[in-house]
Amino acid sequence: MRNNYNLIVICFFILLCSAFQSFARGLQETPSLEETQETPTPLVVYSSRHYRSDKQVYNSFTKKTGIPVLQLEAKAAELIQKIKFEGTTSEADILITSEIASLYFAKQEKILDTFTLPEDIALVSPLLFDNEQQWVAITIRPRVMVYDSETQIPTIKSFRELVNSDYRVLTRSSSNPYNIGLISALLSYYGIETTESMIRNLTKQFARRPTGNDRDQMKSLVSGTGDIAIVNSYYIGLLIDSSDPTEQAVGRRMRVITHEHGTEPSVFYNISAAGIVKTSKQKEVAQLFIKHLLSKESQQTYTELNYEYPVRTEVSPNQVMNAWGTVYLDDSVQDFNEYGRLATRALALAQKHNWQ
Secondary structure, X not given: OHHHHHHHHHHHHHHHHHHHHHHHHHHHHOOOXXXXXXXXXXXXXXXXXXXXXXXXXXXXXXXXXXXXXXXXXXXXXXXXXHHHHHHHHOOOOEEEEOOHHHHHHHHHOOOEEOOOOOOOOOEOOHHHEOOOOOOXXXXXXXXXXXXXXXXXXXXXXXXXXXXXXXXXXXXXXXOOHHHHHHHHHHHHHHOHHHHHHHHHHHHHOEOOOOOOOHHHHHHHHHOOOOOEEEEEOHHHHHHHOOOOHHHHHHHHHEEEOOOOOOOOOOOEEEEEEEEEEOOOOXXXXXXXXXXXXXXXXXXXXXXXXHOOEOOEOOOOOOOOHHHHOOOOHHHOOOOOHHHHHHHHHHHHHHHHOOOO
């Protein structure tokens, strides 16, 4: 009897050891809580923008949602062609451009999807949301006339007055998207005959062959090469924020010929805008990201770090920008899509009159 009891104890002990080993194996094979939580699929942004403000906006989105943002940066035309070439295999979810003509071309290539604007977002103007719901502006970018405050103060008040004056003008190449946008805006506002006359006069006023970027135009202005420079206003702020004391001094000397509401324009506007790629595999996340770009926090970031004008009514320009005047879109813009439609004609017109 005792031998049977011992046998039972031994068998029970063997079974207990076997169970414990199985339990231990189970613990080893069972993933931890961190391992069971799948890493969210990154949101892929194709962007022609290259600013530190954008990185901060993307990081803020990741912090809020846990969704990483991957950015592919290139020229807008290259990104559009890449999306077309990739077709349904494209990883792109969002396309962002630094000017509106490129998103118009993206629409023409049928690579953008429609989306709805969140009801709680009040834009500065209805012109900032595509009438076919394929793009929305994320910043407003005025192209302005500036002068050196330590020299003469120009008497001109409008772009038309500039091209009928004797002032020496500094600007960059006509092939630059910002100047194509400017000429497209002139065509949209004045029509072909008046615009051609204006461009003909303007090219005769060039202080030198158009070259360099907008910062270079302002540096040349301070050196005395010209009297008026045509630049995007945010470059003034970037000069002021530069780590180079010489550039800071140039930025502080710049003054904008401001536009008075209801008068002939001295300022023409472009926009940086975003759209959802039609082949995106995560449309809901893309829509959430668009909402984030338009959030008060993001709009304030664009304004504070990159000196771009906000698209929301509740967000104000920063203190430095207040001196550059108020944005009056309706004074000079009828439809931003028109800039895309007129872009080819704008470039041809500039080159016809030797604006290289």
